[in-house]
Amino acid sequence: RKEVEQDPGPFNVPEGATVAFNCTYSNSASQSFFWYRQDCRKEPKLLMSVYSSGNEDGRFTAQLNRASQYISLLIRDSKLSDSATYLCVVNKGNDMRFGAGTRLTVKP
Amino acid sequence: EPEVTQTPSHQVTQMGQEVILRCVPISNHLYFYWYRQILGQKVEFLVSFYNNEISEKSEIFDDQFSVERPDGSNFTLKIRSTKLEDSAMYFCASMGLDAGELFFGEGSRLTVL
Numbered sequence: 001r002k003e004v005e006q007d008p009g010p011f012n013v014p015e016g017a018t019v020a021f022n023c024t025y026s027n028s029a030s031q032s033f034f035w036y037r038q039d040c041r042k043e044p045k046l047l048m049s050v051y052s053s054g055n056e057d058g059r060f061t062a063q064l065n066r067a068s069q070y071i072s073l074l075i076r077d078s079k080l081s082d083s084a085t086y087l088c089v090v091n092k093g094n095d096m097r098f099g100a101g102t103r104l105t106v107k108p
Numbered sequence: 109e110p111e112v113t114q115t116p117s118h119q120v121t122q123m124g125q126e127v128i129l130r131c132v133p134i135s136n137h138l139y140f141y142w143y144r145q146i147l148g149q150k151v152e153f154l155v156s157f158y159n160n161e162i163s164e165k166s167e168i169f170d171d172q173f174s175v176e177r178p179d180g181s182n183f184t185l186k187i188r189s190t191k192l193e194d195s196a197m198y199f200c201a202s203m204g205l206d207a208g209e210l211f212f213g214e215g216s217r218l219t220v221l
Contacts, residue, residue: 032208043199043212044151087151089210094139095164096210100150
């Protein structure tokens, strides 16, 4: 089983749509979870951390289910500027492991 | 805002040549990383470095790779004898004691001919 697994997509959605990404991880000892965003040919940048109770940042909501070892990211009212690859990141000790990313394209 | 800087931004080299990629992590960070991303593929962990030694390395990080922190600021990745399949974007990242956000440099694109 891969350390961090994501649906690669691509997800092609119209502006204003709601879209959800899922991620599963294999290491039950993982404690830190993140969603990063990567634009084409750029470095990954932190979008948001994922907390046990779930957390929201504007149009973005992240959820964690430890029992199922599952993380999700929900984007509401998607914008053209949300087009990017979304990377699920999970710690392994002090190291971070990346999923392969889910590609999102928001179309007008 | 403090940032991770990497040089060169792009290097073209011949197969078999040695390459050194340089990184200046954020100054008060303690954990340092190299990741690799082959075009169109995932971000792959290479190595992590803490307290002046490698703390973990992946199976990609074989004997042709080495890392060094020669002074208080630079963190380098050396590839001893480059292969065609080493062509990729190499990202340096650093993290503070809070073990929270990984901060990435803009990457060094390596092209091996």
